[in-house]
Amino acid sequence: MQANEIPALPLRDIKLPAEPGFWPLAPGWWLLLVLSLLLLTWLAVKWYRYVQKKRRWQQIEHQLAEIELQFKQSNNKQNLLAEISVFLRRFVKFQLQQKKATTLAGQQWTDHLNQLQQEQPFLPFEQALTTGVYQHNFDYDATELLKTTRQFIKQHVMKPAKPQTQEVANV
Known part of the structure; x- marks a missing residue:
């Protein structure tokens, strides 16, 4: 054996953990899991x-x-006007949940309907909805009234406005 040579030691192999x-x-994965569950819950709601x-809206x-x-079967504009008037009152009472608004009559009723949207859709039909309901042969554009009513209701059902905190005036 040479003097410079180091004798081999009996070493054991390194054991890796x-x-x-x-x-x-890890905590980051838990956070990601919680955030994704919150996102899925929000999307489901x-x-x-x-x-x-x-x-x-379909109903x-x-x-x-x-x-x-x-209306198309009977072509009775008076009956259509009465049906639309009752339908709008039911819609405002149950869908928009403004029970006191249905007690309004005449000009106050049409003003209330018009203030529910900025473009005031029932402005051309104020006379029809206030006095025309009680007259025998009141002339108005029935198809336009149906179209306006449909658009008014669809906007409030599919894209409801923020709830208003003020009560209906003059009730």
């Missing part, structure tokens, strides 16, 4: 509300279609 497992998850709105559309069909 076990690789980290999949479980338990949005989807459910959209389906409810769509179903409600209302069906009622409007029945009113329109009755």
Whole structure:
């Protein structure tokens, strides 16, 4: 043996620690999991509300279609005007949940309907909805009234406005 040679020592092999497992998850993964669950819950709630709105719109559309069909069969403008007036009152009472507004009459009723939207859709039909309901042969554009009513209701069902905190005036 030479003097410079180092004798081989009986060393054991290096044991590496076990690789980290999949479980338990690191805190970042838990955060990501919680955020994704919150996102999925939010999306599910949005989807459910959209389906409810769509179903409600289909039911209302069906009622409007029945009113329109009755008008086309009878061609009675007076009856259509009465049906639309009652339909709008039911809509405001149950869909918009403004129970006190349905007690309004005449000009106050049409003003209330017009203030629910900026473009005031029932302005051309004020006379028809206030006094025309009680007159025998009142002339108005029936198809335009049906179209306006349908658009008014669809906007409030599918894209409801923010709830107003002020009560209906003059009740």
